């Protein structure tokens with residue numbers, strides 16, 4: 001068996017030790033005589049797995065009892081609808097910041113339920129930066145302010161938490177959750193699809209301040225109603241049990257690595273190395289304003305686009321997989337989430353240097 005370095009944006013690489021442990025526990029979870037996949041979600045065993053995962057997540061991310069932590073389904077995209085349905089309350093409008101493709105999707109879906117106010121956009125800069133918060137026209141009466149701290153496709157990441165004053169701040173943390181320290185108390189709601197930094201796809205983690213619960217519109221689907229999900233410990237229906245279990249293994253792994261602060265240092269080092277190499281080599285380029293370059297997703301282009309195919313082929317031959325950029329932007333993208341070891345980044349840089357020397 002050989003494991004490649006998988007730079008896929010999502011579903012993304014998982015820590016090898018997590019997969020090994022899952023394999024060891026596959027047929028018989030700790031003497032239960034069955035796989036976690038086969039357990040009743042009401043069993044003592046699974047309830048322990050679920051509660052441990054939530055406890056570890058709360059500890060890692062520093063989530064206080066003022067917040068409910070929900071393990072929901074339907075990925076981050078289902079939250080694009082759940083958020084307005086749950087949070088609009090009496091108010092008709094919500095503020096959104098547009099920094100790229102995921103922002104735009106969130107805006108499009110919310111527009112079906114709310115009057116969406118785009119308070120700032122980096123469209124004119126081709127989504128290569130974060131609009132200066134001094135220029136945002138925030139509505140103090142908005143139900144919430146939504147933004148995307150890390151644009152997975154554009155490779156743009158906020159290095160600050162916007163000040164939304166009394167308006168609840170809502171963040172799509174799908175591709176950056178647990179990758180560096182974050183003050184959760186600044187937010188009204190955080191959500192993250194699991195398949196980048198947490199575990200298998202389909203699962204979505206929602207952290208919501210409890211005072212924001214109970215305001216869902218009457219027509220909100222029961223399965224999207226945060227109050228219902230919170231009251232039922234995320235088990236109103238059968239939860240994604242195996243994904244929840246795997247997420248729990250990833251949280252344990254993160255704790256063993258030293259937690260989010262330690263991951264932040266490693267991630268910054270990994271990203272800096274790659275950007276430094278790109279900036280120092282005429283053959284490669286990254287268009288993002290340096291301050292807002294993502295630590296998680298690094299898009300880059302080759303000086304000669306005709307060589308894209310050869311670049312990808314050579315990478316694959318070395319076990320460097322899924323470097324092709326998103327179809328909407330082209331070029332390349334290396335996603336270097338928590339589970340991508342530093343050695344994977346080193347191997348990529350080594351290959352890029354060789355390719356530029358031989359073909360550039």
Ligand SMILES: *Cc1c(COP(=O)(O)O)cnc(C)c1O
Nearest residue numbers: 075076077102152172174175193
């Ligand atoms: C991947 C991603 C999504 C979509 O997640 P799904 O689980 O596929 O719905 C949404 N937002 C961001 C920032 C993402 O990276």
